[in-house]
Amino acid sequence: MVPVRVTLTQHPKEKPQDESKLGFGVIFTDHMFVMDYNPEQGWHDPEVKPYGPFVMDPGTVVFHYSQEIFEGMKCYRRKDGGLQLFRPRDNFARMNRSAERLCMPQIEIEQAMAGLMELLKADADWVPSTPGTSLYIRPTMIATDIMLGVHASRTYRFFIICSPSGAYYENGLAPVGIYVESELVRAVRGGVGFTKTGGNYAASILAGDLAEKKGYSQVLWLDGRENKYIEEVGSMNMFFKFKDALVTPPLNGSILGGITRDSILKLAQEMGVPTQERRITVQDVFDAAARGELEEAFGTGTAAVVSPVGRLMWNDREIEISGGEIGTLTQKFYDRLTGIQYGTEPDTLGWVVPVE
Numbered sequence: 001m002v003p004v005r006v007t008l009t010q011h012p013k014e015k016p017q018d019e020s021k022l023g024f025g026v027i028f029t030d031h032m033f034v035m036d037y038n039p040e041q042g043w044h045d046p047e048v049k050p051y052g053p054f055v056m057d058p059g060t061v062v063f064h065y066s067q068e069i070f071e072g073m074k075c076y077r078r079k080d081g082g083l084q085l086f087r088p089r090d091n092f093a094r095m096n097r098s099a100e101r102l103c104m105p106q107i108e109i110e111q112a113m114a115g116l117m118e119l120l121k122a123d124a125d126w127v128p129s130t131p132g133t134s135l136y137i138r139p140t141m142i143a144t145d146i147m148l149g150v151h152a153s154r155t156y157r158f159f160i161i162c163s164p165s166g167a168y169y170e171n172g173l174a175p176v177g178i179y180v181e182s183e184l185v186r187a188v189r190g191g192v193g194f195t196k197t198g199g200n201y202a203a204s205i206l207a208g209d210l211a212e213k214k215g216y217s218q219v220l221w222l223d224g225r226e227n228k229y230i231e232e233v234g235s236m237n238m239f240f241k242f243k244d245a246l247v248t249p250p251l252n253g254s255i256l257g258g259i260t261r262d263s264i265l266k267l268a269q270e271m272g273v274p275t276q277e278r279r280i281t282v283q284d285v286f287d288a289a290a291r292g293e294l295e296e297a298f299g300t301g302t303a304a305v306v307s308p309v310g311r312l313m314w315n316d317r318e319i320e321i322s323g324g325e326i327g328t329l330t331q332k333f334y335d336r337l338t339g340i341q342y343g344t345e346p347d348t349l350g351w352v353v354p355v356e
């Protein structure tokens, strides 16, 4: 592993005073981590340096063919003031799976961890402390060759930027309305749906806009072949609590394997809640609701942690779930998971990595 050079800024920015107005992903810290790749040297010159723009040739591959992948995780401030991460190595391992699909080089997980730790040390004061706030961390890899031929780039840049973020639920955990998209699709099996790549998001923006205009905050995607199996929501995986089990769609190639999703499955096991990873149609969900067997529904992802679903709209029919309230189990998962992340609950599964 190459030691990380650290160059601290001479011009620290003013930090936001009011932590209730942080929003999401609009303010960036004083530093960033950067390293570059070419086939001769591999990843080289890892450095924490002052946050700032990259100057790039307009012919750079990433601008044209979206050879790009990213990750999303958070750094949490404990009550005692210390900082901690949640399953960060799983994020870098997932990034390597995305890299493989997009013909990009693997990163050495411990090298990325070392860079992240140095960055967090430099920007430690940027981690907010108001309950529910955190420092959002965005590792990214882009293709940097200058050419318009459609080939894998030879050179790449990996960087990590950080953004102090407000509480996702400013007024406490609240159920959302979700629109089931029955025409547009996000991903198909065999494609890149299982990777965290910008193109998946570019493909999803239109449906998100349309759903928002209709008064729904998120889109629930169906499978791209038959338009009937539930895949996932925006940037969240979906869970349905039926009478007999907690069900989530299997990772079949077009769904992103969320670390929160995996954590919920493991916590359910710990709590003695039966789980099933199986294909499920929207019709199944609406039928179960009609029979009174759909108890709760929620989405999971790093940003929202657990997001209760109160309404589901599909082909002009809407169902209400848990009476539009937060389900009991949903609340339990939210409390347990955020408790582990902020260090107020025992980390029984060894997920927490302190920053020291």
Ligand SMILES: *Cc1c(COP(=O)(O)O)cnc(C)c1O
Residues within 6 Å of the ligand: 072, 196, 232, 233, 234, 235, 236, 237, 256, 257, 258, 259, 260, 261, 300, 301, 302, 303
């Ligand atoms: C990041 C992401 C998720 C959630 O993954 P987590 O690891 O739980 O944050 C779900 N779906 C998509 C499409 C995503 O990009």
